[in-house]
Amino acid sequence: MHRPLEPDLRHHGDAEVRGAGADLTDLAVNVRSGTPPQWLRERVAASLDGLAAYPDGRAARRAVAARHGLPEERVLLTAGAAEAFVLLARALPVRRPVVVHPQFTEPEAALRDAGHAVERVLLDAADGFRLDPRAVPGDADLVVVGNPTNPTSVLHPARTLARLARPGRTLVVDEAFMDAVPGERESLAARTDLPGLVVLRSLTKTWGLAGLRIGYALASPGTVAALERAQPLWPVSSPALAAAEACSAPAALAEAAHAAHRIAADRAHLVAALGEFAQVTVYGPAAGPFVLIRLPDAAAVRTRLRALGFAVRRGDTFPGLGPDHLRLAVRDRATTDRFAAALGKALTEG
Known part of the structure; x- marks a missing residue:
């Protein structure tokens, strides 16, 4: 009997557009278009005058802590949220790690690279990829779940995720796309009452900083200290620290909130456009800046779309999805109309 091929956990949306040239419209990468804004470019550029000095993350850490109403000792700045997955896999004593899929594949890849045997909880498309906490083994001591989840765009209720927290367990909630949700509803970032909770955030998606690598973890002081000990010296560059401080300021938060409402409207336009095609199934309700769809012969359609000038994200590299799935980033209405x-x-x- 042939075992099904394991998905390529290290395949990401940038592979769909790498080396494609300027004529390919990118619906494969979930970075907000038109970013970083000019004011943020200027803040990052201004930091270059201080490159002779070693990075000092104190101001950025204070800014992130204030942004979430948390004490500074609960904040760890990282080189993107992806670094946090590596730190968690290497720094914490883990016996039975569980990753809830479909979701971003780097958490599982990092755990496997660290020598852990990872169990998967696969959510069901027929149930809208909703999470039932009872599906997670009770003795799992590390549980990873995305919210809103990439690639399904499902926003799990905070009360559902809170049921996963318990003494002796680290609950990692990847909120990389939460600032694209109006009001950041269902976020656990400010919660300090849940044992073992680690919330991860990324500044690369909303602000267009994927090449700068900046994110952070919010956790108990003890967990933050353990992760910090596993970091290399000066893991976050001075330009990235400048970006973290700037993006945590009230004016930036207001801009991000406005963008979240615009993304929601643009997503509704995309879903409506997709609804015109009988062959296309759109999973929903979607809450992130992307949607997951299923259609017959998706691989061939993806190739034809590329020839027509559009890059979309294949879905079969996500555990729990198959060759008929595609992920589409939300873009402005004119782009969506051209894509349709x-x-x-x-x-x-x-």
Whole structure:
């Protein structure tokens, strides 16, 4: 009997557009278009005058802590949220790690690289990829879940995730896309009452800083200290620290909140456009800056879309999904209309 092929956990959306040239419209990478804004570029550029000095993260750490109403000792700045997954895998004594899928694959990849045997809890498409806490083994001492989840765009209720927290367990909630949710509803970032909770945030998605690598972890002081000991010296560069401080300021938060409402409206336009195609199933309700769809012969459609000038994210590299799934980043309405026309052609050509 042939075992099914394991998904490529290290495949990411940037592979769909790498080396593609300027003529390919990117719906594969979930970074907000038109970013970073000019004011943020200027703040980062201004930090270059201090590159002769070693990075000092104190101001950025204070800013992030204030942004979430937390004490500074509960904040760890990281080189993107992806670094935090590596630190968690290497620094914490883990016996039975569980990753809830489909979701971002780097947490599982980091755990496997650290020598851990990872168990998967696969959520069911027929149930809208909703999480039932009872599906997670009771003795799991590390549980990783995304919220809103990449790639399904499901926003799990905070009360559901809170049921996963318990003494002796580290509960990692990846909120990399939470600032794209209006009001950041269902966020656990400010919670200090849940044992073992670790909330991860990324500044690369909303602010267009994927090349700068900046994110942070919010956790108990003891967990923060353990993760910090596993970091290399000066893990976050001075320009990235400047960005973290700037993006945590009230004016930046207001801009992000405005962008979240615009993304929600643009996503509704995308879902409506996709609803015109009988062959396309759109999973929802979607809450992130992307949507997951299923359609027959998706791999061939993805190739045809590329020839028509659009890059979309394949879904079969996510555990729990298959070759008929695609992920689409939300873009402005004009781009969506052009994409819908191209999708119509790609489906007709089949």
